[in-house]
Amino acid sequence: MTTLSFHDVSLRYPARKGASEGQTPLVLDQINLSIETGEFVVVIGRSGSGKTSLLNLAAGFLPPSGGRIAVDGTTVSGPGADRAVVFQDDALYPWLDARDNIAFPLKLRGVPEAVRHTRAQELLDVVGLTDAGRRRISELSGGMRQRVGIARALASDPLFLLLDEPLGALDAMTRTRMQGFLLDVWSKSRAGALLITHSIDEALLLASRVVVLSANPGRLAADIQTGFAAELLGGASVAQVKASPLYKRMHDGLTGLIHSISEDTEAAA
Template sequence: MSGHERRAHGHAEQGRIDAEGVFIRLGQGAEAFEAVQDVSFTVPAGEFVCVLGPSGCGKSTLLGALAGHIAPAHGALTLDGAAISGPHPDRGIVFQHHTLFPWKNVRDNIAFGPKMRGIPKAERHRQADEILELIGLGGFAGRYPKQLSGGMQQRVEIARVLVNHPRLLLMDEPFGALDALTRMMMQELLLDIWTRLRTTIVFITHDIDEALFLADRVLVMSPRPGRIVEDITVPFERPRRAEIVAEPPFGRLKRHCLDLLRPRPGTDTLPRLSPLGAPPHAR
């Protein structure tokens, strides 16, 4: 057992989320609107939760609030009882498109968090190499992000968050930009990592198959204003094989989700807005 796993097991009781009557407003002045409306839920430590919803339903905004990048207008959002205020390495976030630093090689990208905490070079490189083994990229420490495939870039992105031993792993459609085969491989890899680390995961997706394959629980959100319309417990036992998506119980649950997501007549698709409010560079 590696040092990383030992440490994660020692903290197995950490990572509980409580959301109580959360409202999030985005935009300013006349354009302001409620992106998330009266959302309440609880995630026990170590659970894998998917938030499923159509584009623009506020699911990314909710994730942004959990990360501490935006503050709710009303309501309480806590991790292990402590209010979430501002970003923290305890709550790592992975986006759809990688945010690796092109001027750093893979090892130094992963060692970014430890470096910010002032951990000496030899030690942070050791930690980075340990995580690289965990995600199966042991031989790529010296490569630069542009030399990697999309799937590998997302693996490094995940590793860069895991090196901080987060209590909560937030993922915003992390595999949305990958091709179908790579995505399936990444889903299995993520489940494998999660089985070993047992950190709480909140995973945003609009892909029903992905949500049902990965999650213990699926929170289904309605289009704007975003509310949770159903809290589904996924009954499939673990470890899950990729084949379960073709079996009847999976199909039944999928049809149920489809019904929930299908737009009601008369509700037009709303224009796409930046999930965190202000468009980039407008600050």
């Protein structure tokens, strides 16, 4: 088991050149959070609460202003193959076909072409795109692109998958299908997942833990264990899970919490 951990992490973005003196606002304040491999942690919070910033810190794209981020005790000082990122706008390379997009992280690591292609084809099978490997990115639908993005993230066998609203741009039906798919792929990968969403349903259906972030500055407002994803993986349908009284209670509870946090921050502003 490996742990990705935030220890008293705070973040301020640097002031822009030529900006007036004084500190920029605190974006994240004293974040303490651990994600273990095999866990699916979903971060939810209103727009601007610092979710993407949190993910960029975990990815090593940004240094924290205070505190420390570590993987099994070793401080994160930049991006690494142990932490793969899936962005909201798939961020694929348009000049490469689906297979070469997936194989790209392996190419960077000097993996021979034949091995790369075999692994990419395996991953195309995993994400249900067996016959789409030679298609250009522009020829794929939004859902297919997201699956290529997820396959590319899986190519380096990461310990942690960091997903920033990966399904946000999809229509409701495709999104529901992709949630099931993501849960399935994750459970087979044994990786730890950190996923950001605005959707309370998505959080409850995918998470083993839901973390709520308050805004201005972003602070952890709640950290809740959930078991609905385990029920889905055990064969329950989404409709069955959503119909349970516990699901409704948790949905109402999270909705109330997010609203009350928003009202608090607006009142303080």
